[in-house]
Amino acid sequence: MRLARLLFYTQRFFRPRSLKWQLVWRLVVLQVVLLTLMIVILLAGLTIAGVIPDNYEGRAIDVLRKTVRKDDAGKLTLKEGPLLAGLRAEVPNLWFIVRDTEGNKISEGEVPRLLIDIPSSLDYINDATFVKQFGGTQTSATVQWADTAAGRVQIFTGAQGEFHYMALVSITPELFTDIILPVGGVMGLATLIVIPLVVRNAFKGMRRAATLAEKIDVEERGVRLPIEAIPTEIAPLVKAVNGALDRLDKGYERHKRFLIDAAHELRTPVAILNTRITSLPATPERARLLQDTARLSTLTDQLLDIQRLGRQTQQFTRFDLVAVARGVVVDLAPMAFAAGYEMSFEPARGELFANGDRTAVERAITNLVQNAIEHGGNAGRITIGVNSPATIEVSDEGDGVPAAEREKIFEPFYRLRPRGHGAGLGLNLVHEIMQIHGGRIELAGSDRKGACFRLVFAQA
Template sequence: MTIQKIIRLLGRFFRPISLKWRLVWRLVVLQVILLTLMIFILLGGLTIAGVIPDNYEGRAIDVIRNTITKDGSGNLMLKQGPLLAELRKEVPNLWFIAKDEHGHELSEGTVPPEFKHITEALDYIGDARFVAEPGGSRTTATVQWAEDTAAGKVQIFTGAQGEFHIMALVSVTPELFLEIILPVGGVMAVATLLVIPLVVRSAFRGLRQAAVLAERIDIDERGVRLPVERIPSEIAPLVRAVNGALDRLDKGYERHKRFLIDAAHELRTPVAILNTRITSLPPTPERARLLQDTARLSTLTDQLLDIQRLGRQAQQFTRFDLVAVARGVVVDLAPMAFAAGYEMSFEPARGELFANGDRTAVERAITNLVQNAIEHGGNAGRITIAVNSPATIEVSDEGDGVPAAEREKIFEPFYRLRPRGHGAGLGLNLVHEIMQIHGGRIELAGSDRKGACFRLVFAQA
């Protein structure tokens, strides 16, 4: 077995237990402990009060039964030993009367006055128990016939009363556990396992709703706050702290957004002035390069403004025709494509194909993809714009395509396949943002085909 497998097995064995089951198991253990303590306290209190007498009478009868015998003359006697010594130690005022069927009698101690009259009628009494309450105190006595003694059938009359001792309860612990604690504790444990998870689940319902809302939080879904109303009071401070952090992040994002918009606006005027001044210069190779640079700056500012203007305002979306929008982009950019050495092909699967969204933003997304094809298509071959069902637009070229190592990076802002290219690295990122706002996506077709093929997939209208 490898080390990795051992680590996985240990991880499964020691994986964290959920808060719900931690509460359940701790409550089960606590209930069993409390039940046990309550039973011992109740029995101890009743024994001290005399309601439940210590079973010294039964023990005295057992000891006498096991130690009584006859001497050579047939008289009754007790065999001295540890059992009798322990009984006399625990019951200092031990008294009893033992009689056999032949009239032999053995006695020890003094019979309490309340039971004196019973001694005269022992010949007419079978097994019996007597209770007396002289002066409010409660005393008991027992008459029992023992048939399996060394002295034969013997009648034992005793009222052994000892002081309460904790060992009296400890001695009956196994019986208490099997007959009372285990059944009652089992029922309580089963009830706890069934009821407590439901209670905990109900208590955590607000927390689960907060988790669902937390999954919606991202850079483009601002203003979401976690509810505090149904959150447990112990967790509410954490939820409030998270909401406070979200407030600060939203404010910081708005400041950042305003800065970029203001910066882009401020750049447009000097770029336009610079472009005008360069245009007025005599036509030279340097002038052409400067015009390309100013065009790049102008495109960059426009793209920054487009990105910052985007917002998830679904209520502003309208129904528009994707075929008409794509056809307009083809008409506008065909001269630029022809001048760069390409052929243009427009392939709509239907005459009309509708989607919901921002028509201007979608037009901008298609334009960026066509411009990207013109830039990276190798200045040869055909650029194809296809509109397919359901609500899909594909822009493909016959250039070198996108290397496999770059496919995951091309949608990042300011990332360029050609570091010295004319673009600013915002075009594909802008398209990605537009498709996210429309609930769709942009895909790059597989690398098994020649050139690059970008697919815009819209949500169906």
């Protein structure tokens, strides 16, 4: 359980984090560190310059309060140790007088000449601070009552020493809790509010570029990411992406021109070849050659259809799906009968209208029927149905499409049987036609015999 929890927190800590929050917490830490250094350096500078005197009197009173004791005879004494030794080291000219309420007294060092009259008046003083100046000499002292292990005592001292870094170290906890923590907290809170807003505004251009990038598709070429309002640190990446899109578009156009030119160049020799084969005597070899040239002609027509679809700019018109499907059945019925099939045309209505390119839709239905003739097993029935709303189905009674191949058959140049006669463009062309029409092609479920392709059009 502990190991799982450790792994959970480790993954959370090391997973990619938001740039915004990385900036926030690093700025907060930097602000607190800089604020601490600034205050420490300022106090040290002012102390060295004498603007802020070292509070050795307060330190001396604190040390004396902690070390004063009474011996067995009831006399005041000091407990020797690190505290007292440290004070004497910091203040070479240490002097003090410690008195209790019973008149016992312990003293060390000599009272400065400017304060020599103060000890005789200590009976009448509660707490006080004295500062006397004569010529260029200034002397200060403090009188303070304190509760100690020896009871309540009066401490009179005027400890003055040279600057010592330990003086700053001793006040660091109070400095942190009284100044650094409140000010740093306010600055950190301001950072938590301001930085996310600043980063969000700075990345506004990136969000717009990301929105455009989501729209880039093989059919939406020419889209480029905007460089305006993009942070200068990220602009090189956006420019590189735009450059890559330029190169991809040029490569796509070269590839497309190659296919189109190849189709045009093939069309004439295929027609000549077909004419010459037709003039030969009627033999089985002549029939097979005519079949091969027909497939080659179909391939060139499909390539040119892809070209026409890619450049389609005309407005769609309203046409009758039933009439188009009936025309395809009439044209391809002899081919289907010759291949060993029965053919059935089953319109649900006498007329069913859709919007689109009549010629392209006719090509889509033709490709599906030719596909059924090719893969239907040369037996059974090929059925063409027209149903509401605006749906055409072409089904056969062959082996169908294996489940592993169902997602691949609409890819260009993909063939269900590698040794088949087709080029693998028919179903891809149908898919492209349906996309242009705002519809889709579906392959019906595998619980039925054979394959059933369904064309679903947008309603007119």
